[in-house]
Amino acid sequence: MVLMTYAEAAVRALAREMETDRNVVVLGEDVGRGGIFGQYKGLQQQFGAQRVIDTPISEAAIMGAGVGMALAGLRPVIEMRVVDFALCGMDEMVNQAAKNRYMFGGQGRVPIVARMPIGIWDASAAQHSQSFESWFAHLPGVVVVCPATPQDNYSMLRAALACGDPVVYMEHKTLWGRTGDVDETVEAVLGQAQTLRTGNHLTMVSWSRQVHVCAQACARLAELGIEVELIDLRSIWPWDRDAVLRSCARTGHLMVVHEAVQAAGFGAEIAATAAEQLGCKVRRLGAPRIPVGYSPVLEAQARVDADAVVAAVRAFLK
Amino acid sequence: MSDPKQVLADLYRTMVRIRAFENAAEVASQGGVSVYGKEAEGNAHVRGPLHLSTGQEAVPAGVCAHLRREDYLTSTHRGHGHTLAKGADLQGMMSELFGKATGFNGGKGGSMHIADFSVGMLGANGVVAAGLPIAVGAAHAQKLQQRDAITVCFFGDGGINRGPFLEALNWARVYGLPVLFVCEDNRWSATTASAPMIAGPGASARAQSMDIAGEKVDGNDVMAVYGAARKLVQEVRDGSGPRLLHAITYRVKGHVSVDPAAYRDQAELDAALKTDPIARARQHYLALAGAEARTLDAIEQAAQAEVVAALAGADAAPWPDAREAFTDIQDTGAGQWY
Numbered sequence: 001m002v003l004m005t006y007a008e009a010a011v012r013a014l015a016r017e018m019e020t021d022r023n024v025v026v027l028g029e030d031v032g033r034g035g036i037f038g039q040y041k042g043l044q045q046q047f048g049a050q051r052v053i054d055t056p057i058s059e060a061a062i063m064g065a066g067v068g069m070a071l072a073g074l075r076p077v078i079e080m081r082v083v084d085f086a087l088c089g090m091d092e093m094v095n096q097a098a099k100n101r102y103m104f105g106g107q108g109r110v111p112i113v114a115r116m117p118i119g120i121w122d123a124s125a126a127q128h129s130q131s132f133e134s135w136f137a138h139l140p141g142v143v144v145v146c147p148a149t150p151q152d153n154y155s156m157l158r159a160a161l162a163c164g165d166p167v168v169y170m171e172h173k174t175l176w177g178r179t180g181d182v183d184e185t186v187e188a189v190l191g192q193a194q195t196l197r198t199g200n201h202l203t204m205v206s207w208s209r210q211v212h213v214c215a216q217a218c219a220r221l222a223e224l225g226i227e228v229e230l231i232d233l234r235s236i237w238p239w240d241r242d243a244v245l246r247s248c249a250r251t252g253h254l255m256v257v258h259e260a261v262q263a264a265g266f267g268a269e270i271a272a273t274a275a276e277q278l279g280c281k282v283r284r285l286g287a288p289r290i291p292v293g294y295s296p297v298l299e300a301q302a303r304v305d306a307d308a309v310v311a312a313v314r315a316f317l318k
Numbered sequence: 319m320s321d322p323k324q325v326l327a328d329l330y331r332t333m334v335r336i337r338a339f340e341n342a343a344e345v346a347s348q349g350g351v352s353v354y355g356k357e358a359e360g361n362a363h364v365r366g367p368l369h370l371s372t373g374q375e376a377v378p379a380g381v382c383a384h385l386r387r388e389d390y391l392t393s394t395h396r397g398h399g400h401t402l403a404k405g406a407d408l409q410g411m412m413s414e415l416f417g418k419a420t421g422f423n424g425g426k427g428g429s430m431h432i433a434d435f436s437v438g439m440l441g442a443n444g445v446v447a448a449g450l451p452i453a454v455g456a457a458h459a460q461k462l463q464q465r466d467a468i469t470v471c472f473f474g475d476g477g478i479n480r481g482p483f484l485e486a487l488n489w490a491r492v493y494g495l496p497v498l499f500v501c502e503d504n505r506w507s508a509t510t511a512s513a514p515m516i517a518g519p520g521a522s523a524r525a526q527s528m529d530i531a532g533e534k535v536d537g538n539d540v541m542a543v544y545g546a547a548r549k550l551v552q553e554v555r556d557g558s559g560p561r562l563l564h565a566i567t568y569r570v571k572g573h574v575s576v577d578p579a580a581y582r583d584q585a586e587l588d589a590a591l592k593t594d595p596i597a598r599a600r601q602h603y604l605a606l607a608g609a610e611a612r613t614l615d616a617i618e619q620a621a622q623a624e625v626v627a628a629l630a631g632a633d634a635a636p637w638p639d640a641r642e643a644f645t646d647i648q649d650t651g652a653g654q655w656y
Contacts, residue, residue: 025462050462056492061485064451065458068469071440072390072459091482095445096452105423106646107435143650165648190650238651 028079063089098141155188199227217309262286373570380543392449397442450486476507537565
């Protein structure tokens with residue numbers, strides 16, 4: 001076990017994959033100096049500018065070239081900087097990367113890991129604060145991963161590189177400095193959730209940074225005598241419906257909490273599944289359908305904080 | 319230097335095979351597309367949008383004559399000619415257009431996604447200019463892996479107005495990649511004339527502004543295309559970085575097979591038909607010493623016979639199993655469709 005940050009865990013995972021597979025390359029803006037969040041720190045020095053490739057600000061070409069590289073046998077890690085910028089490479093992701101294998105009848109494979117950090121980043125306003133995991137969950141052909149901890153960022157990034165499918169890999173913009181113990185021998189299975197605390201009154205499902213907000217809320221709810229089972233979904237597609245439904249069958253109550261806009265968010269999919277399969281009582285808690293504002297007063301309106309989670313659970317179980 | 323008669327006969331063969339394929343596909347598509355206010359009849363063999371490259375055959379023929387199997391090629395929505403010229407099996411292509419299990423894509427792609435990865439043809443594309451970034455990525459991999467191979471990227475005049483064109487050309491020059499960009503300029507962007515939509519002189523000038531050398535040729539003169547492409551392909555193979563070939567041709571048919579292109583002047587079409595690349599190549603060939611018309615006639619007959627056989631083969635081929643709709647999507651989470 002080594003204590004490291006979420007960003008360091010990603011660097012370590014990439015370094016291990018690059019050491020063992022010469023076909024793993026990194027491409028994106030500012031990756032040579034370590035990435036804007038330090039998530040590539042030292043990799044260009046270690047592996048050279050041929051494999052850790054600084055690129056122009058050309059998101060369509062970064063994503064599209066990644067697809068071409070993958071078709072030619074490389075395993076590119078594609079850096080989009082923030083998910084908001086990945087929108088400039090959306091045709092390349094949606095119509096090219098995700099469709100290639102199917103529409104060409106299995107002639108090609110696109111084993112890319114497209115890193116596109118999500119979430120509200122303090123005072124960064126409407127174009128640097130979004131969470132689009134549900135958009136990609138809607139897209140056949142891709143895997144969607146949202147790690148919440150250094151351990152998961154290490155293990156899931158390695159799993160993403162190994163899986164051979166196009167992966168939308170969504171780290172969170174404010175988790176980079178979060179520290180935690182990382183066991184480099186732990187292997188993650190994409191599509192497997194993790195239960196962070198057990199409880200009998202309510203099943204709570206979350207992912208990414210929101211998991212940590214939920215954990216705070218669960219501790220406070222425990223003081224009030226409400227025992228919540230908290231599940232970190234970890235990957236959005238495939239998602240671990242067995243783990244969620246097993247827990248819901250026991251608690252009879254499900255609340256899904258996410259940072260993304262609640263309307264048409266992935267929480268709706270999970271809640272609907274639990275309701276259809278189990279007749280379970282369900283609630284969703286996400287952001288209102290408003291852009292994220294700059295001023296702290298406005299920004300706070302787009303956040304789902306621990307107070308909101310506690311209040312929602314208490315109202316639900318009343 | 320190869321025998322000029324043999325070179326031209328080979329180019330002629332490529333062109334007439336493309337023409338025969340396009341003509342057959344066009345007939346087989348009648349009633350198969352529900353656009354321009356008409357319902358699809360549902361009994362056509364070739365269904366959906368069919369973008370024909372009739373009249374543009376000299377461009378893929380002249381360029382692909384210089385390519386090897388290990389070279390990559392990306393194409394456009396109008397990609398039958400590029401695919402055939404790169405060496406794909408004509409039967410596999412026709413079966414794909416028919417949506418059959420034995421098509422190159424098992425019926426999952428059709429005309430707009432025609433591809434044969436086994437000969438380096440990485441796919442036609444339903445999105446204008448989408449092949450350019452993929453091509454530079456493939457070329458980037460070839461350079462990183464120090465392979466003795468290049469990538470050729472076909473795109474249209476309409477594509478030069480999309481961002482990925484500029485991003486990809488810049489990328490190719492920045493990294494000095496082994497890629498030949500070929501603007502197959504058929505002068506129409508769907509159902510709109512391209513010229514009024516393009517600021518400045520077009521593809522070559524845009525390439526030059528990024529320090530990418532190129533040549534502009536009469537794209538209906540197959541020997542002109544062949545000559546220009548030979549030089550540019552050699553420069554790309556030598557490691558000189560990207561090059562661009564701007565070939566001026568003309569889209570004889572409508573945007574899709576059922577589009578009568580009533581929006582353009584008949585005089586424009588008539589003038590273009592007088593420059594038909596196959597007719598010109600025939601004249602050129604017959605002017606060579608010792609050339610005989612029967613050589614070309616035999617090539618045409620062989621192409622026609624090949625296409626007739628391919629139509630029958632595609633018709634007889636089985637449909638894909640419906641379960642194939644659920645294969646080759648992704649390995650992680652396969653089976654979780656809801």
